[in-house]
Amino acid sequence: MHIDVRPVARLRGPNPVNVPAALEPLFVALSDAPVDPARLRVVCDWIQYRNNFCGPVECRPVLAERPGEHGRLGEQGRLGEHSQGGPAWAALDSLEIGIDLRRSGDVELAALVKEALAATADAAIPTGMVLEPWVPASESCIWRFNTLYWQALSRWEQATGREYEQALPGGESDARNTEAVHEMILELFRVWDELDARHALPQELYIVELGVGNGGQARTWLDAFAALDRGHGRDYYRRLHYLMGDYSAHVLDRARQTVAHHGDHVNGLVLDATRPLLTLGFLRGKAFCVYISNVYDNLPTDEVASIGGRPYLVEVQAYLREDEAAAIAGRHRVPAGTLAPLIERLLRLGPDLLAEAAPDAFADVGHAVALWRDVWAALCLRERYVPLEGLDAYRLSPSLTGEILRPLLGHGGDIRMHASNGALASFEGTLPLLHPFGRLLCHDLFLTEPAQYHCGFFGPGKYDGSVVNWVNGPLLQLIGNRRGYEVQIAPFTARPGSNIKTLTAQVRD
């Protein structure tokens, strides 16, 4: 039996986490459970997000084969009918029991473990209201909720009474930190002065920002640039083109208004941050800075794992617990059986159109937003590990196979980590935009070493109405290096103690 205690930093200090208190009821529950202890893995985490997708106890089957192969597992990937008489264990490499140490002291842990084991072992019919089939995490409907959040941001903000920036750790985007902005602009001036001295400075000076939010970041940057340029005396502002990219036209319009006083120096482009070259291909090799703040942690990601030396993909299934689903249906006066289709319509239409399309169910848009918020708050993910035939058979991004994960997954024993697919695609697509003397600058939640995955939980969590996952920094470094870029991740100096890190990438060799 393998027991993995991850939040090791919390084992000491003024309020240490009580691991024995969590393990004792676990062993009580296991004493008469129909499971093979030799193939049990217990993973104790500290899930720092108050709003997240899992309960205090979760069971995660580690499948021996891919679902559907050799007819050993049904599509649901649960033990189901195979559990009769125990053959279901033949379909598993092992079973992982996840315990959230932050909540374990507040619940009847032994009962929850028994309940979770029973639900895993017994179930031709899965528990709860299932919202999707088993999928890689990046394809889960949680990302449709995430998209909805950004598309209908103003509705969410109206309902909560606060702007999204207030939900960020520092109460504002890190890109608006003026000290960091000044530092970056002065460095640009230094590079441009050098190029100019060699008659190698292009006439057009491009700066790109991906994910512009309300335009506050762009405004801070451009105002600072104009002021610093006046002092610098080289009239770079005249040659400056600041391109704002966002996938929401609505957000771009708002950002344009914020920087309207910079006139033609600013342009907005609707784009997908995970495929920047589709829109910005004309800038290949021309951008002196690509600026991305708090975007990568909000892009779809899978999780991959190495267990016993074998690679696995984490598959998830979104669902609502039965009692939660019943409560939501009752609160919104819809028959319980229509809730799942209604959620699907919400994700497809958004709250405005849904209210319009179903006036009997929603008196106004506010009621549709209330449903949205209720479902989001109750949304859970169950997980399972599905074996990968080979890392090269897993597509990490359009141009990369999972083979590049090998040095990270081979890092000291069992490990589970984010593939950061969206961030990776964005990163890969952004690097070619850089001028040979250009730089990618990114403020985000980055892990800096693979070993950190042994010591903590890094998502997914719910951040307001959006999804957050820490970004696999070592993977981005690896890929940047393979593309000929020096990639560094350093603490965000402008806000000491913050979890935010600064990633920079620039050409090497």
Add this chain to the structure above:
Amino acid sequence: MAVTGRASTARASTARASTARASRSSGASLAGLLPTTVVGSYPVPEWLERLKTDYYQRRISAQHLNEIHEVAIKAALKDQELTGLDIVSDGELRRDNDIDYLLTRIPGIDIPHRAKTDYYDYYDAALSRPLPEPKDAGLGLGLAADFAFTREQTQRPIKFSFTGPFSLSRRVRNTAYADPADLVRGLARWLNAEAHALVAAGADLLQIDEPFLAGYPEAVQLAIEAVNIVTEGVDATWALHVCYGNRYARPLWEGHYDFLFPAVLAARIDQLVLEFARKGPGDLQLFGQHAWDRQVGLGVIDVKSADVESADLVASRIRRALEFVPAERLVVNPDCGLRHLPADVARAKLRAMVAGAAQVRKEQRSGQHPGRSANTDGSAAAAGQARSPGNTEPAD
């Protein structure tokens, strides 16, 4: 006799030793009109990259890696033959990168840390004392053995390429020579010795690659001086490849080839291999302006793009070049090495290149000459047929 190849391209103004060459066909001339070839490198499959890195991290032995390389080279040669290429290469598949494969073999170059995180990374190389003379060291660089293996695997003409002294010097931290030019010359002497060994092993078409030269146009005189040291007394057809960089499939520099002229006219080479697909045909006029009367290796395939060119596009690029260089002096090749392309894309591009060249070859032979007068020589084409099964068209 063929008007392509080294016998015909010796300019009176250059000091090339050509007497021994005149009696023997070689390289491009063997392949007939508009011969097709590669610049050097061939796609490195992901699995091979992994195994190479495993070697540099001490997880597999040099013996195993050598056997893996041999299998990969055989496959690359077969690939090239199947695409119909006239002149093939070993794909440089044994090499970790364009620099270190050579620097690690030159005595006196100090490389303190030989493990690599990734096989393709550059070493940190230094030189604190002047290089020994090759004749004193008594050691070769091993390229002749590489060539000999390739020679055993194919009947086609082979191009063998290696990085030139100027580019090699740019990756060495030099504290040995007060004048950095002396390092370039010292490296050139080592390459010259190896070139002699290559010819002794049967090589007859050698190419010097200078991928860094475009970034230092002010150094072109020195680079050409060093090229002439490398080619000195070596009885082979010599090509010089100058590009704008292809490391990580990214150009290292921008600019125009005008910096090469007139300095390159003094180079003892037979062929200038340049990139035109990615950069466009603008610099073709330089050959006319500077009366370049030797061969041109015309880059017609963009190796930095995964988009596969059509045969028609390749043909149009060749026809455009014919406005400046006669067909008998054109060799058709990609812009640069193919190493960063997926293998299926590279094969498709080579097939398009071969088909495009065939289109223009046919036009030339039927008397449709869109460009300058070709004045093709049937005997050269016939000689090409003898050893070039990929070139399946009638010689004349």
